[in-house]
Amino acid sequence: MPRLLFAGTPAYAVPTLIALVNAGYSIAAVYTQPDRPAGRGQKLQISPVKEYAASIELPIEQPLNFKDPAAVAQLNQYAADLMIVIAYGLLLPPAVLTAPRLGCINLHASLLPRWRGAAPIQRAILAGDNATGVDLMQMDAGLDTGPLLARQVVEIPPDATAGSLHDQLAAVSADLLIRHLPAVLAGQCVATPQPAAGALYAKKLTKAEAQLDWQQPAAVLDRHIRALNPWPVAQTRLGGDTLRIWAAQPLPAPAADAATNAVTPSPGQVIATSAAGITVATGDGHLLITQLQPPGKRVLTAAEFLNARNLTGVTLD
Known part of the structure; x- marks a missing residue:
């Protein structure tokens, strides 16, 4: 059984983690953003991914970043075959990208290279795009620049909100990963470089x-x-x-x-x-x-x- 690491933070990532668990994959540890104060009371809030991982007693890691050598050393100790990343919120350095035997793969909610970055769902709607989707990519040192392993195209309904499209693409992400993960683990997925033209950056909403x-x-x-x-x-x-x-x-x-x-x-x-x-x-x-x-x-x-x-x-x- 391959040893997997999972990295994600918001609600968008939870369906994919649930799908991995339900499919019987071994999750050595779940990486998620540190607890942070939120709301009027500034109480510490745990991420949706942490909440689910804790509920089924998966090991949880919450490094502030990977600039600390101790965080990289801890990740190496898991001796993972593959790290699956979805909306984690940290740019992973080369030392992390190469730590698992098969590297790191990422699920991104756009048709790359269009809408790289933090808010691809919202930017697609703002731009009037007719379609979006989910790309499964092999991660490299850039921001959503890695070669593509699989894709699922999704039409954007004319009445779609960021919330409704978020939920739809979260489910698509889980399905896309489960369908293609066996081939990824077997080294049978052909990585296709992203097109050089058409890159757009989806900056975070304010x-x-x-x-x-x-x-x-x-x-x-x-x-x-x-x-x-x-x-x-x-x-x-x-x-x-x-x-x-x-x-x-x-x-x-x-x-x-x-x-x-x-x-x-x-x-x-x-x-x-x-x-x-x-x-x-x-x-x-x-x-x-x-x-x-x-x-x-x-x-x-x-x-x-x-x-x-x-x-x-x-x-x-």
């Missing part, structure tokens, strides 16, 4: 990206909202309040009727409200807001929000 720009077309704003759901969540300003926008859909602007001498609404102006949602003018087309969250409140449907507030003619910014 809260500063949450603000909606109503000058943008409705289709762009729709992608923005879906890509930032569930974090950090798109937002707009209503007077002195910040409204978080959880769900919306783009609408084409109706054709102008010259005979009516109608004034074209400015971007951000609320032009209609109904039980279906709040219709806002944009730089091109209209956006129908269907779910939103006032400060300190739960997420509301547009109809619930409108029960307490009239927005007709108001401008969001």
Whole structure:
């Protein structure tokens, strides 16, 4: 039975670890990020991977990084055949990449070389990509630059959020690994270098990206909202309040009727409200807001929000 090491941190990695355990593979140790303070109380939070590994009593390692020779020495002591990495959050140095007999393989949520880096799911939605997927690669010293061993392409549904696509690709990652791991362990997977052209970097999302720009077309704003759901969540300003926008859909602007001498609404102006949602003018087309969250409140449907507030003619910014 091959000895495996597993390295992962967020919820995205958990289905793959579960799949390995259920398939009967021997996990010598699980590597995950150190516990860190989070939330208002700044209490130490353990990673989802650690939570699952602890629940089935797998050995757990949490080095701050691998600059400490002791961390590399500890990894070497496991005498692993292969290390499986998925959303671990650390760039592995050559001493780690070459420690297991067969090196390290990584599952990455994009079609490489497009969207290397920390936020491939969100960046694919923001860019309006029609497809993404999961790549299984042999790791090298670069950031998601290693040769490809296997791939599963996934179409991006037009209503996909970062959350829904995350869950879909997490399941695809687990399935892809279990299907190809026997060939990897047997040395039967052919490693194909990534194409030289088309590389894009998927930088980590920040809260500063949450603000909606109503000058943008409705289709762009729709992608923005879906890509930032569930974090950090798109937002707009209503007077002195910040409204978080959880769900919306783009609408084409109706054709102008010259005979009516109608004034074209400015971007951000609320032009209609109904039980279906709040219709806002944009730089091109209209956006129908269907779910939103006032400060300190739960997420509301547009109809619930409108029960307490009239927005007709108001401008969001």
